[in-house]
Amino acid sequence: xxxxxxxxxxSLLLGGCASVGEMDRSLVSSPLLSFEESDQDKLAPxxxxxxxxxxxxxxxxxxxx
Amino acid sequence: xxxxxLGILILVAPGxxxxxxxxxxxxxxxxxxxxGSTGYSTAGVANASxxxxxxxxxxxxxxxxxxxxxxxxRLQPAYERVxxxxxxxxxxALSALHPGPENSVRGGLxxxxxxxxxxxxxxxxxxxxAYPGHSAALKGAFxxxxxxxxxxxELSRSDFSSPSSxxxxxxxxxxxxxxxRLLESQVKIGVEQVLSESVRSRLQALYAxxxxxxxxxAGFEASLAWAFHDDKAIVTTLGSARERRAGALxxxxxxxxxxxxxxxxxxxxxxxxxxxxxxxxxxETESARGRxxxxxxxxxxxxxxxxxxxxxxxxxxxxxxxxxxxGYRNLxxxxxxxxxx
Numbered sequence: 001x002x003x004x005x006x007x008x009x010x011s012l013l014l015g016g017c018a019s020v021g022e023m024d025r026s027l028v029s030s031p032l033l034s035f036e037e038s039d040q041d042k043l044a045p046x047x048x049x050x051x052x053x054x055x056x057x058x059x060x061x062x063x064x065x
Numbered sequence: 066x067x068x069x070x071l072g073i074l075i076l077v078a079p080g081x082x083x084x085x086x087x088x089x090x091x092x093x094x095x096x097x098x099x100x101g102s103t104g105y106s107t108a109g110v111a112n113a114s115x116x117x118x119x120x121x122x123x124x125x126x127x128x129x130x131x132x133x134x135x136x137x138x139r140l141q142p143a144y145e146r147v148x149x150x151x152x153x154x155x156x157x158a159l160s161a162l163h164p165g166p167e168n169s170v171r172g173g174l175x176x177x178x179x180x181x182x183x184x185x186x187x188x189x190x191x192x193x194x195a196y197p198g199h200s201a202a203l204k205g206a207f208x209x210x211x212x213x214x215x216x217x218x219e220l221s222r223s224d225f226s227s228p229s230s231x232x233x234x235x236x237x238x239x240x241x242x243x244x245x246r247l248l249e250s251q252v253k254i255g256v257e258q259v260l261s262e263s264v265r266s267r268l269q270a271l272y273a274x275x276x277x278x279x280x281x282x283a284g285f286e287a288s289l290a291w292a293f294h295d296d297k298a299i300v301t302t303l304g305s306a307r308e309r310r311a312g313a314l315x316x317x318x319x320x321x322x323x324x325x326x327x328x329x330x331x332x333x334x335x336x337x338x339x340x341x342x343x344x345x346x347x348x349e350t351e352s353a354r355g356r357x358x359x360x361x362x363x364x365x366x367x368x369x370x371x372x373x374x375x376x377x378x379x380x381x382x383x384x385x386x387x388x389x390x391x392g393y394r395n396l397x398x399x400x401x402x403x404x405x406x
Contacts, residue, residue, distance in 0.1 A: 031339065032298045032331055033265045033290040035257065038343065038368065039095075039385045040327060041302075045393055046103035046349040046362040047321035049282060049306040 091121040093381075093401035099143060101392040103362045104351070111158065113143030121171075125405075130178060136171035138188075144195060149230035152240060159228060163195035180208045190225075196247070198225030213259030217269075222250045232317045235355025244278040244315050263292040271306075280312025280320065296333040302326070319352035319359075337375040343368035343385075364389040379403035 044050040100112040121136040144160035173186035187201040200223035207216045225247040234241050255269035267288040274281045284306030292298040305324040314320070327345035334340065344367055351360040370383040380402055387395040 030292075032292050032296070032333060033263075035265075035267050035288055035290065035300070038329075038341070038370065039383065039397065039399070040343050040345055040366055040368050043325075043345070043347060043364065043366055043385075043387055043395075044323050044349060045364060045387065045389060045395065046351065046360075047306075047323045049284070049308070049321055049323040049349070050304075050325070 088125045088406040089121075089123045089403050090406060091119075091123070091401060091403045093119045093121075093399065095397060095399035097143075097395065097397035099146065100394050101389070103349075103364075103389055103391050103393045104360055105357055111145040113145040113160075114141075115143045116141040126175075126177060130176055132175040132177065134171075134173040134175070134186075138169045138171065139166055140169075141166045142195070147195075149228055150232060151229075152231050152242075154231075154233075154240075159195055162228065163193065167194045168192050169194075180210065182206045195228055196225045198223065198247070200224070215257040217253075217255040217257070219253040220251070221253075222248075224248050235317055235357060247275075247278055249273055249275045249278070265290045278315055279318075280308040280310070280314065282306055282308050282321075284323075298331045300329040300331065302329075314354075317354065319354035319357070321349065321351050323347065323349045337373055339372045339374070341368070341370040341372075343370075362389055362391055362393075364393070377405050379405070 042051040095117045096114060097117075098112075098114045102110045117138060117140050119136055119138045121134060124131075124133040126132050142160075142163070142165050144163055144165070145158050147159040148156050149159050149162075150156045168191045169188050170191055171186065171188040173184060175182065175184045183203075183205045185201070185203050187199065189199040190197045200221065202219060202221035204219045205217065208214075209216070227243065227245055227247050229245065230243045231240050232243060233239070251271060251273035253269060253271040255267060257265065257267040259265050267286075267290075269286045269288075270284070272281065272283045284304065286302060286304035288300060288302040290298055290300045303326050305322070307322045308320045310320055325345060325347040327343065330342040332340045332342075345365070347364040347366070349362045349364070351362075353359045364387050366385060366387040368383070368385045370381065372382075373380040381400065383399045385395070385397045387393075
């Protein structure tokens with residue numbers, strides 16, 4: 001997953017260097033820049049540490065931790 | 066008094082706060098296939114698949130500021146992968162006791178004002194279930210348009226019962242029963258900031274307590290969304306969660322940590338279509354417990370999602386593949402269909 005690491009660091013670097021301009025109300029709800037939860041955000045097969053208390057099941061499906 | 070205030074809001078709202086969302090019917094299905102294990106235990110070795118189908122009915126904002134939702138989930142669980150042990154040490158798969166399927170109902174309401182959104186959701190298992198119980202979540206989001214800032218807060222609680230199972234304590238070698246009640250309360254706060262016309266950031270922090278079950282956990286997640294083209298953006302996320310070392314252990318598991326890094330590429334080839342490509346890597350560690358050495362599990366994941374919005378029908382197709390260094394494999398495919406009534 002070196003590609004993921006490089007891609008992430010590259011975008012963090014460029015994003016951090018972007019100029020801070022005038023705020024746009026439409027950006028608050030722009031789907032291109034919105035933060036949404038995907039199945040990948042709940043992935044923690046060994047620890048079950050990701051996902052909220054109400055995420056469902058109440059227990060890790062593998063170990064019932 | 067509260068009913069009176071709510072009634073006034075509903076009467077005033079349709080003209081002033083109408084959001085334009087329509088009532089909707091949503092049907093979704095997810096198939097998940099797992100094989101292999103992430104740890105030393107024999108649990109999780111069996112190949113098994115889960116099938117979840119959900120049906121949701123939403124009122125949209127037909128009542129003005131107030132939206133109502135209700136849903137029904139039907140799950141065919143993969144309990145072949147969950148091993149339970151009796152006091153004498155005899156092990157068997159949970160699927161022998163609970164072959165499934167399992168059902169649960171959900172309900173929720175949203176209150177939407179110009180700069181404030183509040184939602185309350187709850188779910189409850191119905192009928193026979195290996196983990197009967199309920200969960201609830203209260204979420205709020207406040208937008209401060211003058212500075213392009215959104216503040217979010219979430220309180221959630223789940224309370225499930227667990228089937229009786231025993232284990233040998235790695236420290237004392239005595240037979241103990243696993244926690245029979247899986248209670249968790251979590252608070253999560255976050256702030257989103259529009260940094261420029263093309264950059265937006267989010268920082269979240271969470272803390273959860275799991276009394277008589279597991280140590281408290283704390284975590285954070287930092288995300289940055291950057292639209293590098295009119296119709297393309299990349300969202301990167303770095304996060305970590307850790308169990309508190311001072312907390313007591315209630316099972317044969319050690320203290321757990323997780324750190325993850327993800328990147329998501331978004332593309333809007335047209336107004337109606339969106340494509341999401343995701344790549345991520347996750348490192349989980351478990352501290353040594355008794356004669357079991359410290360464990361490190363690395364998992365790489367790839368995901369692809371396609372969405373169509375606009376018009377009376379909306380569609381979504383998603384897929385996820387995850388591979389661990391221990392031989393664990395997880396493949397899942399899902400689809401959903403929304404009919405705006």
